[in-house]
Amino acid sequence: MLTPIKTRGRRKRSWTPSDGVSKPIPSGPKGGRPMMSLRTKQANSQSSNKRARLVAQIALPKPRKNLSRLESLPVELIEKIFLYSLNVNLPRSSRFLAAALSSERIYRALTLLAFWDDSSARDSGEAPETAKSIELAAATEAGATKILRLLRPLEYVPLFQDERRSLQASVLRCRWCTIERLLSHLPDLVRLVIQRHWLNVDITMASDLEDTLCLFLAQKGDTCSFQGTDTNSNHYTMTIEPLVSLTISCLESEQQTTHRILGILQIPDRFLSGTDKGFNEPHVRFLEILRLASGFNRLEPSTATEIALSREAIQQGVHTALIEHNADALTTLLKIDEYTFRSENTSAIQTLPYMLPPEHFRTAVRVARDDPSLFQLLLRASAESVPADDSEITQWAMDLDDAFGPWLLDFMLQLPQRIEAAKNEPIEGPIFYFGRANSRISIAQRYLRDVLGLEEMAGWMEEKLLNLSSEWMIE
Structure with missing residues (x-):
């Protein structure tokens, strides 16, 4: 005798008059489950429209009812507060603040402030506010305005070395501080150094040299040596190594000063x-x-x-x-x-x-x-x-x-x-x-x-892998 096989699931049984219900009407020529009415579909919990509404309600986060006073300020004021405090942890405290402060002009301002070695203000031995007034008083009004314009939206106050070291360490730890972004801001650092140590100290140049320097600052020229005289008729020469350094020599005193473009204090x-x-x-x-x-x-x-x-x-x-x-x-x-x-x-x-x-x-x-x-x-x-x-x-x-x-x-x-x-x-x-x-x-x-196959081999420290003039020039 064969053993019956038990199967799981719902068994289908044909309709008989003894069931006590009317015979179901087939939905098609081959029979099958009757089609639901439109009202039944709308009321059904498995309806696609209702399921989509439920998923949408779950996916949407609950909006915050109240923002803090700082978060509710205009973006311009939030930027000013951040650049005044120079606390890189501020945007990390709130996603609203992070969104307000995550802009290229903020990244640029922080990079220039952290990597510009404004040693003339730092070495004055004064407080930052006093040093700022001394520097701006010594420079021409137009030159000071150009420096402030290069650093906007930052209200520039020169930093001492310890302050700049701390800021630089904080900036280098940020994810947005990439090598590509640092390279893109080097031309602005070149302009700041030239503006501070040549144009802002009352050096007079011939008109043709002024035009040539303007072309260089616009990265349209490759002339890297300029001559000028000060108010005491002393003769100076400025030699620029693009993206690297600026050297100023005085003919009368035979003094030579080199200013680095990238004032880095630590290499991550x-x-x-x-x-x-x-x-x-x-x-x-x-x-x-x-x-x-x-x-x-x-x-x-x-x-x-x-x-x-x-x-x-x-x-x-x-x-x-x-x-x-x-x-x-x-x-x-x-x-x-x-x-x-x-x-x-x-x-x-x-x-x-x-x-x-x-x-x-x-x-x-x-x-x-x-x-x-x-x-x-x-x-x-x-x-x-x-x-x-x-x-x-x-x-x-x-x-x-x-x-x-x-x-x-x-x-x-x-x-x-x-x-x-x-x-x-x-x-x-x-x-x-x-x-x-x-x-x-x-x-x-x-x-x-x-x-x-050589007779001698000189040192390799002065050898350069880059043509810095071509790195500076843009088409």
């Missing part, structure tokens, strides 16, 4: 490490401009720099550049690292040799086995940092089919002596110092002659 780790999105083309441009503007391009290290940065972040950036095969980013980071290290560790008492982590050389071998250029850039920074008796690098050098392979094998045999010489003489002992080859060392002479 995310700018150096490249861990967010790697090193794209604007990022590499910004790093090179940052290096030049910070003074990390001199042939000899000065005293410890005032710019705060992390060497660990630089080493992470070197690793990232090696992984990406980005030779330009690698070169700039190595220059920044060597300059800052030597500035902090070179003194009359003790000088420490500059060294790189040996792992960088292993990384260069692994990521570019057929291209020794990355390895050679590391070598030019610190040849004594090559790991001695490393089997991986030794095998790589043996596999190279050019003159660099045999040279590297012989150099690794001399590494203990070369490391000792660099420790005893951190300046004259290394094969390379600031990228300059020490031709008095025989292994360095062989590298220049056999590998590079």
